[in-house]
Amino acid sequence: MYLPHTPAEREAMLKTIGVKSVADLFQDVPAAHRFPDLNLPPGMTEMEALSEMQELAFANSHTAEMVCFLGAGAYNHYVPAAVDAILRRGEFYTAYTPYQPELSQGTLQAIYDYQSLIVALTGMEVSNASHYDGATAVAEAVSMAHANFRGKRNQIVLSPALHPHYRQTVHTYHPGKSLIFLGEDIPAKAGPEALLPLLSENTALVVVQYPDFFGRLYDYTSLAQAVHNVGALLAVSINPIALGLFKAPGEFGADIVTGEGQPLGIPLSFGGPYLGIFATRKEYVRKMAGRLVGETVDNRGQRAYVLTLTAREQHIRREKATSNICTNQGLMALASAVYLSLLGKQGLRQVAELCYHKAHYAARNIAKVRGYKLWSTAPFFNEFVVRCPRPVEEINAHLLDHGILGGYDLGQDYPELKNHMLIAVTEVNSKQEIDFLVRVLKEVRHD
Amino acid sequence: MNFPTDLKYTKNDEWVRVEGNIGTVGITDYAQDQLSDIVFVEILVAVGDVVKQGDSCATVESVKAAADVYLPISGKVVAINEALPDTPEIINSDPYGAAWMVKLELSDPSELNGLMDAAAYQAAVESKG
Numbered sequence: 001m002y003l004p005h006t007p008a009e010r011e012a013m014l015k016t017i018g019v020k021s022v023a024d025l026f027q028d029v030p031a032a033h034r035f036p037d038l039n040l041p042p043g044m045t046e047m048e049a050l051s052e053m054q055e056l057a058f059a060n061s062h063t064a065e066m067v068c069f070l071g072a073g074a075y076n077h078y079v080p081a082a083v084d085a086i087l088r089r090g091e092f093y094t095a096y097t098p099y100q101p102e103l104s105q106g107t108l109q110a111i112y113d114y115q116s117l118i119v120a121l122t123g124m125e126v127s128n129a130s131h132y133d134g135a136t137a138v139a140e141a142v143s144m145a146h147a148n149f150r151g152k153r154n155q156i157v158l159s160p161a162l163h164p165h166y167r168q169t170v171h172t173y174h175p176g177k178s179l180i181f182l183g184e185d186i187p188a189k190a191g192p193e194a195l196l197p198l199l200s201e202n203t204a205l206v207v208v209q210y211p212d213f214f215g216r217l218y219d220y221t222s223l224a225q226a227v228h229n230v231g232a233l234l235a236v237s238i239n240p241i242a243l244g245l246f247k248a249p250g251e252f253g254a255d256i257v258t259g260e261g262q263p264l265g266i267p268l269s270f271g272g273p274y275l276g277i278f279a280t281r282k283e284y285v286r287k288m289a290g291r292l293v294g295e296t297v298d299n300r301g302q303r304a305y306v307l308t309l310t311a312r313e314q315h316i317r318r319e320k321a322t323s324n325i326c327t328n329q330g331l332m333a334l335a336s337a338v339y340l341s342l343l344g345k346q347g348l349r350q351v352a353e354l355c356y357h358k359a360h361y362a363a364r365n366i367a368k369v370r371g372y373k374l375w376s377t378a379p380f381f382n383e384f385v386v387r388c389p390r391p392v393e394e395i396n397a398h399l400l401d402h403g404i405l406g407g408y409d410l411g412q413d414y415p416e417l418k419n420h421m422l423i424a425v426t427e428v429n430s431k432q433e434i435d436f437l438v439r440v441l442k443e444v445r446h447d
Numbered sequence: 448m449n450f451p452t453d454l455k456y457t458k459n460d461e462w463v464r465v466e467g468n469i470g471t472v473g474i475t476d477y478a479q480d481q482l483s484d485i486v487f488v489e490i491l492v493a494v495g496d497v498v499k500q501g502d503s504c505a506t507v508e509s510v511k512a513a514a515d516v517y518l519p520i521s522g523k524v525v526a527i528n529e530a531l532p533d534t535p536e537i538i539n540s541d542p543y544g545a546a547w548m549v550k551l552e553l554s555d556p557s558e559l560n561g562l563m564d565a566a567a568y569q570a571a572v573e574s575k576g
Contacts, residue, residue, distance in 0.1 A: 150491065311487075311509065311510075311512060320506075
């Protein structure tokens with residue numbers, strides 16, 4: 001154990017505050033609970049601890065040693081080495097925006113650049129410094145819409161094709177009866193037009209996903225018009241890579257754009273850290289949660305960055321703030337800013353095109369295998385649903401034997417999609433890998 | 448610091464000017480001075496709303512704080528200052544004039560008796576230091 005203070009220093013501190021011993025500091029804790037028996041194993045040396053942790057780590061499989069076709073919200077993209085090299089610089093290596101923000105001009109500039117890139121990507125007017133992940137960003141969109149109408153509109157329409165985990169997070173954030181959620185029981189196959197009959201003057205927000213959870217792409221222009229006709233807001237949850245190729249949600253009238261930023265240079269990891277993208281139109285900026293960095297000039301006329309519009313935030317507005325969370329994923333936002341800067345507009349388009357074409361090659365060839373059928377004929381990006389001849393669990397076990405991480409079992413969330421697998425393809429999947437997947441799927445059919 | 452004698456005041460630093468059965472509401476010179484540069488105002492009530500004394504009628508935001516404005520009196524909203532959200536800085540320069548926020552048709556004029564006159568409000572402000 002490493003303790004930074006010497007006994008003399010501790011003595012001096014105790015004397016200053018007028019306490020005899022460290023144990024006296026804990027006298028408010030009942031004596032019986034003061035030093036409970038924790039039943040911990042004996043201490044380890046650094047060498048022993050490292051060896052144990054490595055053993056645990058080696059028990060896991062990771063995408064670098066497998067062929068991965070699993071997506072469903074988190075995607076196996078290539079992360080250029082420069083991303084990690086910049087992240088690991090000591091000046092940046094913290095997950096938080098600093099509490100004395102203007103002292104850290106570099107951190108603020110990185111966030112400002114991130115915000116600018118997200119605004120350009122989504123076609124919106126303002127982006128915050130990010131939230132935890134795509135799921136919490138959707139939950140914040142619900143809070144913002146509710147606050148925008150000052151509680152006078154209490155219905156939230158959630159597309160059934162919005163990621164099931166995101167919807168679960170929305171319900172966790174908004175328990176109780178103050179908000180009424182509609183739309184989730186619509187059949188999964190329905191398109192966005194199925195949401196129209198749910199709109200009314202009580203609708204605060206409609207949330208759709210783009211591409212949707214099943215990979216399908218819809219132009220939400222007419223939905224946006226219908227939503228605006230009843231005076232409500234439209235939120236679109238995006239996959240940022242898709243925006244390298246397809247129309248930005250700002251162009252079809254979205255009021256809020258949220259998304260999972262993981263595909264932008266952030267490695268796959270269970271539990272994160274991931275990145276919650278949140279952008280909106282200027283007229284809603286004061287209802288937006290999260291930190292916001294602005295550019296200004298200092299008293300010598302030099303460019304400088306500041307946290308701006310902080311009176312929105314909960315430490316000033318207290319219980320009237322839209323959200324009581326201002327934490328952002330500073331390090332992950334930086335990763336995505338570095339990723340987007342390295343790729344540039346053309347590079348991002350190229351990644352998106354590779355994903356699109358490889359996914360369509362995979363879909364075409366899987367559909368040729370007897371017993372497998374594409375579930376939808378709607379346009380899609382890099383993910384698609386396949387109806388399988390056997391339970392997905394069984395197929396995935398077989399794929400795993402061949403070193404393939406199979407697709408997402410949709411029956412877990414959608415009972416009507418039993419035996420349906422959601423398959424994701426990215427630029428890292430080679431033609432050989434896709435052909436191998438098709439071959440192994442063919443085998444499973446004969447089992 | 449300005450304390451016009453034709454107004455009634457609340458302890459939350461709002462003022463009301465009564466003409467006939469119409470009361471005009473805003474925030475005081477002291478309030479704008481405490482908030483410093485005001486950058487945003489949002490009026491939370493609409494013409495026709497029936498509102499009660501103590502209801503929140505506006506939010507004012509400065510570079511360092513956000514504050515709610517509460518109604519000194521009950522009544523029906525007959526006008527809101529539509530120009531104010533576009534020029535929030537006039538709350539700093541003309542708090543008792545151009546920066547009025549809401550006009551109400553009073554439903555209970557006896558509520559005015561519970562408010563402070565200029566001298567009492569000035570004393571209250573001075574006691575805050």
